[in-house]
Amino acid sequence: MRVVTGGISHETSTFTTVETNWQSYKERFYLRGEEMLNTFRGTNTPIGGFIDGADTHGFELIPTVLATAHPSGPTPRNIFDAILGEILDGIAEAGSIDGVLLELHGSMVVGDLEAPDGIDDPEGHILAAIRKVVGPAVPILAQLDIHSNVSPQMVDAADVLIGRETYPEIDMAKRSRECADVLMSIVNDGRRPTMALHQIPMIWGIHQVTAHPPMREAIEELHRxxxxxxxxxxxxxxxxxxxxxxxxxxxxxxxxxxxxALAQTYADQLGEWIFERRETWHGPAPTTREALKIAEAEGKFPVIFADRNDNTGGGSPG
Known part of the structure; x- marks a missing residue:
């Protein structure tokens, strides 16, 4: 059994002044072929989990390209096209394959969205391009970040998308191993995945830590x-x-x-359950003066104020 892997992963802020360029990817990871496998073997990363899955199930994992950059502005179209072109070439050169396992993010943006060549759904673009190469019969599975903006095109082009379900995100390898498990069930057991999406008209608030309520309750509902x-x-x-x-x-x-139909029913049920509790996911946001009074009442010093949106891990220049 032969399975191709690779990916493009970038969390893109369309508001930041931090530019994304070739150096952005080279400073983090721009890995080809066996270097990708050697770098991530035994690590708690998406590719590390794919490697674990291949070792467990005994299939050959064929590496193409993995390109990741720290959160920053939109990736220029020429860079995106070059990276995707390498992945597509690698898939084509692999010959006969039984599946594709991808590391994607789910919140990438490419180019100037006001220009004709801007792409507001790069992951959907990537999955659709790979589908054209491999055809309808080869399963395509991808792991996504929990902070993803999932589109209908992504769901239509992939067979299975699996998102991380911890925040902080400590289950990257685990979720990739699950991708490998599902792939094996498709190939060996004849499972036919049908995927449905429910987009919630909501921006999730600050309460996202999955180990604690209320976010833990949402994950428990998912597990049910x-x-x-x-x-x-x-x-x-x-x-x-x-x-x-x-x-x-x-x-x-x-x-x-x-x-x-069943997939859509469950997606709608959970999506509506989350939306009905939309106020639960947001915490209080005191003004600076209010926060100073709270801190003074606590009587514990020093007091540190942080602007949660000035987050270099989310694309801010800091």
């Missing part, structure tokens, strides 16, 4: 759905609101075994 017969997997995306694109927003995506 995943435990149902004929449900293969499911995910919640809390969105990345600094990407000003049409598909920005929270979502639920559910995969069932050959039952599109």
């Amino acid at each position: 759905i995943e435990a149902q017969p004929d449900v293969i997997c499911g995910s919640i995306a809390t969105c990345y609101y600094l990407a000003d694109v049409p598909n920005m927003g929270a979502s639920v995506y559910i995969v069932t075994d050959n039952d599109q």
Whole structure:
């Protein structure tokens, strides 16, 4: 069994002044072929999990290209096209394959969105381009960040999308191993994944830590759905609101075994459950003066103030 892997992963802020260029990718990871496997083997990363899955199930993992950059502004179109072109060439050169395992983010933006060549849904573009190369019969699976803006095109082009379900995100390898497990169930057991998306008209608030309520309750509700017969997997995306694109927003995506209507029913149920509790996901936001009074009342010093939007891990220059 032969499976291709690779990916492009970038969390894009359309508001930042931090530019994205070739150096942005080379400073983080721009890896080709075996260098990708050697770098990530044994690590808690998406590619590391794909490697674990290949070792567990005994299939050959064929590396193409992995390009990742720290959060920053939109990737220029020529850079995006060059990276995607390398991945597509690698897939074509691999010959006969049984599946594709991808590391994507889910909140990438390419180029100037006011220009004709801007892309507001690069992950959908990537998945559709790969689908054209491999055809309808080869399963395409991808792992996404929990802060993704999931689009209908992404769901249409992929067989299975699996998002991280921890924040802080400590389950990257685990979720990739699940991708490998699902791929094996498709190839060996004849499962036929049907995936449905429910886009929630909501920006998720500050309460996203999955180990604590209220976010933990949302994950528990997801797990109740995943435990149902004929449900293969499911995910919640809390969105990345600094990407000003049409598909920005929270979502639920559910995969069932050959039952599109059931997948949509479960996605809608969980999406509506989340939306009904929309005030739960937001915490209080005191003004600076109010915060100073709170700190003084606590009587604990020093007091540190942080602007949560001035976050270099989310694209801010700091």
